[in-house]
Amino acid sequence: MPRVLLTEDDDDLAFALTRLLNQRGYDVAWAATAAQARATAAKADHDLVVMDLGLPDEDGHDLLRGLLAGDPTIPVLVLTARDEAASAIKAIRLGATDYLTKPVESETLFSSLAAALEQSTLRRSLEAMRRQSMEGEGIVGSAPAFQRAMRALGQAAGAAHAPVLITGETGTGKELAARFVHRASPRSGGPFVVLNAACLPKELVESELFGHEAGAFTGAKAGRRGLFELASGGTLFLDEIGELPLDLQPKLLRVIEGHPFRRVGGEREIRADVRIVAATHRELAAFVEAGQFRQDLYFRLKVLGIHLPPLRERVEDIPLLVECFLSKFRETMGTAPPACSGEAMAALARYRWPGNIRELRNVIERAIILTPGPAIRIEDLPPEIAGPPAASARPAPQESLEDILQGRMVEAWENSGRNLSQTARTLGVTRVTLRSWLRKAGAYPVKD
Known part of the structure; x- marks a missing residue:
């Protein structure tokens, strides 16, 4: 049964809407004020x-902004009087799904509700697919550049025939991104087949891609x-297409x-x-200029071009x-330290990560093997990470990494109305980690 949060200060209208929604199978929670809606x-x-x-206690736009900050996937239908067109447009720009004019006609209401629920189901399915396919290998994060890439991947997934070109440095997770596009697409029931063009002799690539007849060579x-x-x-993933x-x-x-x-x-x-998803760490535009890659193929592949940011841009x-890697290794190895010391975390933040997420994963695996205690220590890290930052490295921030992280988590928690589950989903961490x-x-x- 779909659950609806109805925020309406007119008691008679709220009663009528609640009864109408209940008759159509909706479970309604009514709030007469913004404060009640947040609670x-x-x-x-x-x-x-x-x-x-x-609303009597707060501007509705502020409530709308707060609700969407707590759960960006939830659809919001705005009720507006006939003379509030400008206000409704502002609500749409803030992220509202639709607006309805009072008095609301029942068929208009239910048509809008059905469309909103369908959109919400798609968004949440994509989010669940993203977590299932990518979180286990550490492709999580809240950095703006990463979130832009994830939104683009989600949009690309719905275009079941258009080619996708994923670019990014080595170790940024291009194959995992390609798998996400496949799993979140209408082709998810078909095969996902991989070819790394850099791993085969040139004379065998054609046979590998297109097959051969007996006696062909x-x-x-x-x-x-x-x-x-x-x-x-299904999907054919052509890695290192360059x-x-x-x-x-x-x-x-x-x-x-x-x-x-x-x-x-x-x-x-x-x-x-077949749907083609290609990836490369090369600058294909430079290859085209040098005559090493066909311009027409390049333009065809980059119909949906998506760039994965390097880890140094996602500190x-x-x-x-x-935390994701520690959780993963606890599952596969049976044991792993529950935390990383502040000193070690600060060293990880200073490092430039030329190998990106893959390198970080390997470093954490090494540290787990070496550490004898309950937390990863700075001496468990490789010398190039544990040592003092090089003179050419980016200066360390004035705030400690722990302060920055705590600030982000507290801010997200407050924006969600102090909803622990929603905040944990938004940040991509467990409830236990967030609470800690x-x-x-x-x-x-200290106690719940």
């Missing part, structure tokens, strides 16, 4: 909000299907554009329903990533 939202999760902007004793055929109905042989690129372009292909040594034309996410940090900051009682 109700903090106590329980809701599937959508229907709210009036003219020395050693081809039997025919073999290529990856395009194996990936039919290493693809130049003479093979026209054939790849034709297949991406929907043309049939032939196996090496074959005459029969084959069609495959605030390092504590979340460390809030207590360290003096913002959470």
Whole structure:
């Protein structure tokens, strides 16, 4: 049964709406003021909000902003009088899903509710898919650059046929991002097939992609299907696309554009329903300028171009990533220290991470093996990380990393109306971790 938070100060209208919604199978929680709405939202999760902007104790736009800060995925339908068009437009810009004019016609109301619930279900499914497919390997974070990339990946997932080009430095999680696009797309029931173009001799790449017939070349004793055929109905991930042989690129372009292909040594034309997701750490535009990559293929691949930021541009996410890796290693190794010391965390924040998230994961695994105590120490880190920062490195921030993290968590907690579950979901941490940090900051009682 969908749960609705109704915020309306007109008792008669609230009673009528509640009764109407109950008759259609909605569970309604009514709040007459903004304060009551915040308290109700903090106590329980809701599937959508229907709210009036003219509230007696607070401007409705401020309440709207606060509710969406606590749960950005929740749809909010705004109730407005006929002369409040400007106010309704402002609400839409703040993130409201729709606005309804009083008096509300029942069919208009339920049509808007159905559309909002469908949108909310899609958003939350994408978020759950993101966590399932990426969190286990540490692809989590709240840094703005990372969140922009995640939103772009979610949007790309819905375009089941358009090519996607994921760029980013080595170790930023490009294959995991590609897997997310596949799992969150309508093709999720099909195969996800991977080819790393840098791992094969150039003369074998064509056979690997398109297959070959028996006798096509020395050693081809039997025919073999290529990856395009194996990936039919699903996604073909072409990693390190910049290493693809130049003479093979026209054939790849034709297949991406929907043309049939032939196996090496074959005459029969084959069609495959495949979505291409490509990735590279190279600057493909520079390759095009140098004549090492076809311009037409480059433009076709980057229809949906998404860049994953390096870890040095996401320093605030390092504590979340460390906690994620510690949790992961506790599952796989049976044991791992429950925390990382403040001194070690500060050293991790100072380091520039040329290997990005992959390097951080390896460093945490090494530290887990070496540490004898309940927390990772600075001496458990590699010398290049534990030592003093190089003169050319970015100066350390005046605030400690712990202060920054505590401040972000307290701010997110306050913005959510002090809802522990919503804040933990927003930050990508467990409730236990969030509660511990809030207590360290003096913002959470010692006992629940």
